[in-house]
Amino acid sequence: MSTAGESGKGVGGLSTAKRRPGRRPGSADTRGEIIIAARKIFSEKGFDKATIRGIAREAGVDPALVHHYFDTKDGIFVAALQLPVEPAKVVPLILAGPREEVGERLVRFVLTMTADPEAREPVIALMRSAMTNEQVVVMIREFLTAAVLNRVVEALGIPPVNMEVAFAQVFGVILMRYVLRLEPLASIEVEELVQIVAPTIQRYLGGD
Amino acid sequence: MSTAGESGKGVGGLSTAKRRPGRRPGSADTRGEIIIAARKIFSEKGFDKATIRGIAREAGVDPALVHHYFDTKDGIFVAALQLPVEPAKVVPLILAGPREEVGERLVRFVLTMTADPEAREPVIALMRSAMTNEQVVVMIREFLTAAVLNRVVEALGIPPVNMEVAFAQVFGVILMRYVLRLEPLASIEVEELVQIVAPTIQRYLGGD
Known part of the structure; x- marks a missing residue:
């Protein structure tokens, strides 16, 4: 079901790349940045109106990267709220x-x-x-x-x-x-x- | 479902009697003082270990007055937490x-x-x-x-x-x-x- 380019593979490692403004490629904390953005968007818009595109925009990354890490909107929600199951x-x-x-x-x-x-x-x-x-x-x-x-x-x-x-x-x-x-x-x-x-x-x- | 003794009628009225230290007879705010004391005692001791005597001591009133207003420990609890029924x-x-x-x-x-x-x-x-x-x-x-x-x-x-x-x-x-x-x-x-x-x-x- 993944729609993300698998080219992002391996980028979620232990690199200590610093934060940069604007769109980021898959730096070490990109997944964390997306999660922080997702919490904000879900909280502000609820689940139904939140979109992967909106979360990506908030995080300053490409939507494909959000898909890569979390697959679906369900998947981001579960990760953002640390729910035990999807x-x-x-x-x-x-x-x-x-x-x-x-x-x-x-x-x-x-x-x-x-x-x-x-x-x-x-x-x-x-x-x-x-x-x-x-x-x-x-x-x-x-x-x-x-x-x-x-x-x-x-x-x-x-x-x-x-x-x-x-x-x-x-x-x-x-x-x-x-x-x-x-x-x-x-x-x-x-x-x-x-x-x-x-x-x-x-x-x-x-x-x- | 009133929890207060109905004989207390009129005492809890609109009088603006000031607080006085020490034991009080049934002044206008005595019922309120007992409720404040009860919240403290129930919170500190739980329900089982709280006693009417302890609540009376905290409120600086005679235990008989607590009985007079609230009848039982259940009654004080219900009033202190504003529960809808006894x-x-x-x-x-x-x-x-x-x-x-x-x-x-x-x-x-x-x-x-x-x-x-x-x-x-x-x-x-x-x-x-x-x-x-x-x-x-x-x-x-x-x-x-x-x-x-x-x-x-x-x-x-x-x-x-x-x-x-x-x-x-x-x-x-x-x-x-x-x-x-x-x-x-x-x-x-x-x-x-x-x-x-x-x-x-x-x-x-x-x-x-």
Whole structure:
């Protein structure tokens, strides 16, 4: 899917090239510059209205270089916000397999992933920002809708509100387990929790 | 749901009596002084270790006066954090009635209550504080467990984790409806949402 010229290969190394104004070729900190630019653009415009071209302009680089490093707008967003997974890659894996087990696959994936603090912390940090910053709310809502919720809704042919309520259940469990740390929820094994929550998600997504 | 003793009526009026050091009788701002003291004590000690005596000492008043205004420790907590309901009064109402409809009663109550911005905002403000302040986390967790979750768990004889996951579902829906404002979840009628979410809560609380 990469549209970038592979000619940029190797430029992201350990060179200590200094910043220069204007368009830069792939200097050592180009990837970092693009990420800083992306955070600004996503925050100002939200996810839907942000473009790779606009991010490239902000970073002072060629759009092809942004494609080279991040492939898609989803990819830049995930990198800029340090999200643990790229939905475009993960959602199809969760949806593959028997429809009657989709709830279990989804819950097991999310709970296993968030059991790792390094995967979980950026997600919680983002929710923390959303609680106090309306720009972050818009950015998250648009990304979540376009990159996660709509993909599942379309693939499974379910009402959008069902997917939103399923998301609310899974996200609520993560908040209560890792932020409020209610016991026994905070200490229970992932697999035991999967058995409790999966039937709920299956009911919302199963399409019965 | 007023939390103050109704006998305190009139005392909290518009008088501009100045603060005085030391123990005060029921002056115009005594109730306010107790609330300020309660916020400090709950924040420092959490809910479980806070006492009416300690709050009274902090406020420089007699403990009987704290009882007079707020009745119980639950009552002071609800008033200090401007919570919309006092769980000791609401939980029994939700639990009364047919067991096979407890999920529907609970979801309808919470969604109806939080449809009112004045009831909802203090709850969201508290969650906002919890996301960034560990003292608030402890305070909320202890109050929620003692005043809400344990009451339901004991009355219904269900595993505590079931109630925690049910709470996660309902709270998650409120977050997605009013903070992230996902559509169509943010605009759907309360009664339609009750029909979608109630079977989930019934499965967790039904004890089948």
